[in-house]
Amino acid sequence: MKFFSQSYSYDDPWSIVTLAFFLRYPNPYASHVLSCDVISRSVTPSGSLMTTRLILKRGAMPRWFPKGIVSRAESWVVEETEVDPVGRTVRCQTRNLDHVKVMQVQETVEFRSTPEGKTLQLTEARILSGFGWGLTRRIETHGLNKFKANLQRVRFHFMILSTFLTPVYSLVKAFLSSSxxxxxxxxxxxxxxxxxxxxxxxxxxxxxxxxxxxxxxxxxxxxxxxxxxxxxxxxxxxxxxxxxxxxx
Structure with a gap:
């Protein structure tokens, strides 16, 4: 099993980063995402927003992987998110539903508001393969490298999206403050x-x-x-x- 952990600080406030997180798909830097649908949404008695989304992603098998084992390089991913507006935190867990014997990726992301008005992102991922045939370690290493590359692209898109969302959010916020x-x-x-x-x-x-x-x-x-x-x-x-x- 491969384990990945990383923290990153955004200069934007928590509200902007949270909005960018929910609007990150579709985007030109994540062309592998084919669809993203909300299948459930509810508010807990404590006021947290619970959202479950179903995401369809398309990938490409490496050349060294045996042919004919995976019929299609697409996988459904379930994303479960909790937004706590009081504690100003977002917790998200994702996992793939297809091809779990070949490789399963479990990702946990948390966004926290800092006292300086910035946003801290904590990312953890576990990549596990039960394929065997002497390819387990190679598959897990390949999955880890792909995860790191996708994380960098998503983070770059976050920065671009935050640039557009900041003036819009300020405008709506000013209106709602006087409403x-x-x-x-x-x-x-x-x-x-x-x-x-x-x-x-x-x-x-x-x-x-x-x-x-x-x-x-x-x-x-x-x-x-x-x-x-x-x-x-x-x-x-x-x-x-x-x-x-x-x-x-």
Whole structure:
């Protein structure tokens, strides 16, 4: 059995890295991933988000591997993730469901928020082969090398994705901070992150009042009838991002 352990620190906050983790597939640096589907999602009584995803990956057998033993170089992988917004940690376990006698890879990843506002990633992997025929050690070494190469590509994609997610996250966070939809502390914890994240100053459009829609000769009832219906947070955000065209 081959064992791999590594730690890595991201300069981005935990909220950004967590979002990038769930959005990492598909991406051009992981062309071996054919599909990624959520098969279950639930919230525990303690407030943690539990997600199970089924991922289909395609690989290539090495040239020295005996022909005809593995009919197809594809494997289903199950990913089980727990997101703890209070403790600001993400724990993920993955394992392959196919070709387990040839090689089984069990990976554990954990993302932790640091006091400096960064994110620490801890990765552990166990590669085990029960193939025999004098190829066990060679198969495990090949699997370890492939795992390291894929880890570097995924990490590089994380950095690129975080660059695009940071301004979007700051924009949405600023909107939600001023929205009444996040008065609930649980909602704020999920959507806004920790108080150490610095909000971005954004001026949101104010809700129209009855007085603004009154005419000089109208009544309160007439003014109320001309008021637009109350908008939810998503409608307000879309209206703010895409304001109506100005009249000439």
């Amino acid at each position: 009444s939809s996040c008065d609930n502390p649980d909602c704020s914890q999920w959507l806004l992150g920790s108080p150490q994240d610095t909000p971005v100053s954004v001026n949101l459009p104010a809700q129209p009042t009855i007085a603004e829609h009154k005419t000089s000769t109208g009544t309160d009832a007439e003014a109320y009838s001309t008021m637009p219906r109350a908008q939810n947070s998503w409608s307000r955000l879309k209206a703010w991002l895409r304001p109506p065209p100005r009249a000439d």
